Amino acid sequence: MKQIESSKNEQIKQWKKLHKKRGREKANQFLIEGFHLVEEAVRAGIQMIAVIVTDEEVIPSSWNMDDRNIILTNDSVLKELSETDSPQGIIAVCTIPVEQKLSAEHGRYLLIDRVQDPGNIGTLIRTADAVGVDRVIVEKGSVDLYNSKVLRSSQGSIFHVPVIKGELSNWVDELKTAGVPVFGTSLQNASVYTAIQPSESFALILGNEGEGVQTDLLDKTDQNLYIPIHGKAESLNVAIAAGILLYHLRT
Known part of the structure; x- marks a missing residue:
């Protein structure tokens, strides 16, 4: 498990660029925040580059997260990455899924x-x-x-x-x-x-x-x-x- 304590950390600066469409397209990554959204992404098998939390106990064992992908941080750093007024203590950096190639059929x-x-x-x-x-x-x-x-x-x-x-x-x-x-x-x-x-x-x-x-x-x-x-x-x-x-x- 890693720790990041400063919002000036270079990795945090790079992830902040994911707030913009151009940054997401360039990195092929996006951010999600809040326990519910992260849990839904885990269940759907969305690839996660990192899960940033202010309390490691937030992550249930059932998620089977690799400790190397978990980053422990503080409220100040999390607020830098958050786009909500009240950050919920967890943000995930995810890879944009490959779009499915589907054809028209009954449905x-x-x-x-x-x-x-x-x-x-x-x-x-x-x-x-x-x-x-x-x-x-x-x-x-x-x-x-x-x-x-x-x-x-x-x-x-x-x-x-x-x-x-x-x-x-x-x-x-x-x-x-x-x-x-x-x-x-x-x-x-x-x-x-x-x-x-x-x-x-x-x-x-x-x-x-x-x-x-x-x-x-x-x-x-x-x-x-x-x-x-x-x-x-x-x-x-x-x-x-x-x-x-x-x-x-x-x-």
Whole structure:
């Protein structure tokens, strides 16, 4: 077990760079913090470079951690690495997993088109996990999946369900060829979502918070859906809409 007592330590400086997308991409690493997220990553088999703790007793024996990967530190150093107001005493440095190469087949899919808010992306992944979605496909232009707010709001679900970065237009074509019905979300030229019968196989596209789903994607779908607004709200939050639609569409 190692000890680091100064925030000026060169290793700490390098790990702080993981707060930025550029730093994560360069090192192929990301940070997670808090007991729950670290435990979920351990259970999912995420490779960990280091686990930094203020109390070694925080780490359960069931995690089977190699002592060489455990770093004991103080509150001051941990705060330097933390991106929360109240650090929870444990941070892990993890290797970004190799993205799975998957093809379209029967199943449940959530397609995310350029969603910018990290809290929304994380909640979408968490909701997809709860519903039993088989894969989440994220279009370029969406927020980085290893942003700390995405990880925290996913509550570990990002480690449970395959999340793939890809061109949604290509995925829509492949899904339709595989016989998977594809539904977009739109307020124009759309049917109320309750008109659709639940199915064991479907793909749902949710779009950017301000612009919605891209028109060229909506033109490719089997049908576009909307959720009625009965009050004076202009629209629903994208993650709330996903929950309503995904639970309705699945059998």
